Amino acid sequence: xxxxxxxxxxxxxxxxxxxxxxxxxxxxxxxxxxxxxxxxxxxxxxxxxxxxxxxxxxxxxxxxxxxxxxxxxxxxxxxxxxxxxxxxxxxxxxxxxxx
Amino acid sequence: xxxxxxxxxxxxxxxxxxxxxxxxxxxxxxxxxxxxxxxxxxxxxxxxxxxxxxxxxxxxxxxxxxxxxxxxxxxxxxxxxxxxxxxxxxxxxxxxxxxxxxxxxxxxxxxxxxxxxxxxxxxxxxxxxxxxxxxxxxxxxxxxxxxxxxxxxxxxxxxxxxxxxxxxxxxxxxxxxxxxxxxxxxxxxxxxxxxxxxxxxxxxxxxxxxxxxxxxxxxxxxxxxxxxxxxxxxxxxxxxxxxxxxxxxxxxxxxxxxxxxxxxxxxxxxxxxxxxxxxxxxxxxxxxxxxxxxxxxxxxxxxxxxxxxxxxxxxxxxxxxxxxxxxxxxxxxxxxxxxxxxxxxxxxxxxxx
Numbered sequence: 001x002x003x004x005x006x007x008x009x010x011x012x013x014x015x016x017x018x019x020x021x022x023x024x025x026x027x028x029x030x031x032x033x034x035x036x037x038x039x040x041x042x043x044x045x046x047x048x049x050x051x052x053x054x055x056x057x058x059x060x061x062x063x064x065x066x067x068x069x070x071x072x073x074x075x076x077x078x079x080x081x082x083x084x085x086x087x088x089x090x091x092x093x094x095x096x097x098x099x
Numbered sequence: 100x101x102x103x104x105x106x107x108x109x110x111x112x113x114x115x116x117x118x119x120x121x122x123x124x125x126x127x128x129x130x131x132x133x134x135x136x137x138x139x140x141x142x143x144x145x146x147x148x149x150x151x152x153x154x155x156x157x158x159x160x161x162x163x164x165x166x167x168x169x170x171x172x173x174x175x176x177x178x179x180x181x182x183x184x185x186x187x188x189x190x191x192x193x194x195x196x197x198x199x200x201x202x203x204x205x206x207x208x209x210x211x212x213x214x215x216x217x218x219x220x221x222x223x224x225x226x227x228x229x230x231x232x233x234x235x236x237x238x239x240x241x242x243x244x245x246x247x248x249x250x251x252x253x254x255x256x257x258x259x260x261x262x263x264x265x266x267x268x269x270x271x272x273x274x275x276x277x278x279x280x281x282x283x284x285x286x287x288x289x290x291x292x293x294x295x296x297x298x299x300x301x302x303x304x305x306x307x308x309x310x311x312x313x314x315x316x317x318x319x320x321x322x323x324x325x326x327x328x329x330x331x332x333x334x335x336x337x338x339x340x341x342x343x344x345x346x347x348x349x350x351x352x353x354x355x356x357x358x359x360x361x362x363x364x365x366x367x368x369x370x371x372x373x374x375x376x377x378x379x380x381x382x383x384x385x386x387x388x389x390x391x392x393x394x395x396x397x398x399x400x401x402x403x404x405x406x407x408x409x410x411x412x413x414x415x416x417x418x419x420x421x422x423x424x425x426x427x428x429x430x431x432x433x434x435x436x437x438x439x440x441x442x443x444x445x446x447x448x449x450x451x452x
Contacts, residue, residue: 037196040420041189082193085152089197092156093170097201 015050015065017072023060023083026099030090031055037086038079049075103174103410106162106198107402108155108191111183111211112236113142115151115190117158118399119166119173122406124221127166129392129399130158138271141264148186155194162398170202175414177405180208181426183236188422196420207405208415211396212237212428213248217407218400219362223387229356231347231375232428234363234396235260235279238304238343240350241428246437248428251350252302259339260365262306266335269314270328277395282332283368289333291326297338302349304342309335340371344378357384366394407435 025031035055043049049066062079066072090099102121109116109131116131134150136142163170178195179188199206216230230241230248238254257265260279267278272285296312298305313335320326347359359379361372366388376386393400408414411434 033197033200036200036417037193040192040196040418041422081148081152082189085155085190085193086197088156089194090201093159093198093201095201 014067017067017069018063018065019072019076020064021062021076021079025058025060027097028055028058030087030094030097030099031058031060033090034083034086035060038082041082043075045071051075051079103406104168104172105175105177105207105402105406105409106159106173107177107209107398107400107405108195109179109211109214109396109398109401110151110155110187110191111179111181112187112234112396113147113150114396115154115158115187116396116398116401117155117162118397118402119162119168120399120402120406122410124403126399126403127168128162128164129397130161130165131395131397132158133276135275138273139268140274141268144184144186147184148190151187151190155190158398159194159198170198170204173202173204175205175207175405175409176202177207177209177401177409178420178422179211179214179401180415180421181423182211183422183424185422185424188424192420192422196417199417199420205409205414206417206420207409207413208420209401209405209408210426210428210431211401212239212241213431213433214400214404215362216241216248216360217404218393218397219360219366219387219389221403222389222393223360225358225360225385225387227356228358228360228387229347229350229354231343231359231361231366232363233259233343233361233365233371235264235365237363238306239428240302240346242350242354242356243433243436244354246432248431248433250427250429251353252304252346255300255303255305256307257310259304259306259343260363262310262339263335263365265310266313266317266331269317270331276391277364279365279368282336283370285329286332286336286370288329289327289331291330291334292337293320293326293330293334295334295338297342299342299345302346304339304346306339309339336368336370340368340374343371344374347375348378348382351382351384357382358387359384360387362389362394364395367391411435411438
């Protein structure tokens with residue numbers, strides 16, 4: 001019983017670090033392309049960082065939760081690099097597709 | 100009929116390359132850029148990915164321009180799924196995913212090792228050789244059997260190229276154009292052979308102990324003027340290449356094949372080619388090897404191998420276009436080889452009837 005109680009306390013405090021990222025695009029198509037591109041790569045340590053993504057009204061929203069600040073930082077920064085590259089690729093080769 | 104065309108992306112190590120290739124193996128363009136670190140330093144995943152990030156989009160532009168094609172004419176987009184360093188692999192994967200959606204083109208994920216083999220085969224015309232794949236990240240003796248490229252022998256720790264590269268760092272040789280190239284040049288001036296551990300374990304080889312040994316002895320011997328850096332480069336090359344020739348020869352005997360194909364970055368080394376050629380000629384076989392244009396990682400090899408798979412009905416859905424640091428050569432079903440083999444058998448049947 002004692003073990004179960006402490007497990008529950010752990011579960012509540014576990015994901016105490018979180019942050020959100022929102023990026024506005026000029027078109028729904030750009031937003032979905034970037035979303036589909038980033039969604040392929042899963043978090044490498046799902047027991048330490050969780051990432052949820054969604055797209056609506058040309059806006060890409062990402063929510064991060066982590067057990068420690070350093071995991072949050074690593075995951076956020078990796079996603080930002082990937083997002084920048086995807087966006088630049090659309091910029092270069094999107095043939096006028098609005099970002 | 101219009102020739103099928105593929106655009107291929109390679110970025111598993113310190114080279115980023117984009118190539119345009121047709122199904123018959125004609126290379127329409129194959130630009131690449133290498134991340135060169137200062138002497139004494141290796142390349143790390145984060146910085147390497149940053150390098151690829153900066154060069155990949157201009158490379159796509161120049162590949163299309165040189166090949167004189169438009170995105171419309173491309174049949175599929177191929178990228179290296181693995182093996183390799185995670186962060187650098189991701190750069191090519193992301194660009195391919197975006198382009199696939201922009202241009203409405205299918206994706207083909209490619210195994211890096213298989214791409215070296217297929218590039219080597221199409222460039223040299225080697226039909227069914229024993230393959231020695233030697234680079235900075237891989238060391239394998241491979242032969243095709245029953246639908247797959249099978250690994251007959253491999254390194255049990257670091258790759259032979261890694262051993263050479265890291266020894267180049269000890270001597271602070273330049274990493275331009277490649278540390279292995281500078282070891283090869285210096286080795287030509289070697290006069291004295293220094294005994295080193297010779298580590299062949301059955302069909303496998305090991306290089307990490309040799310590296311530790313030479314790292315420790317080098318400093319000592321150089322300080323006491325017992326030998327020159329050139330002697331050490333020469334001895335290291337002779338020693339590790341002899342090990343590779345030994346396991347390759349044993350693989351040839353195992354699977355009863357006469358020819359050898361050397362691929363991968365270390366495959367440019369002319370001393371390795373010379374030693375292998377001697378062994379092959381003693382067994383009545385031939386050596387097939389290529390120069391740095393094809394041996395060293397490039398986009399065309401990925402494009403060509405992806406196109407072979409695509410022409411045989413293989414493609415990768417966007418959701419599955421992942422990358423992986425570990426991806427074994429024998430994980431891949433070589434569907435195009437299965438077809439080649441059955442065509443050979445049918446050809447023989449038709450001749451006899």
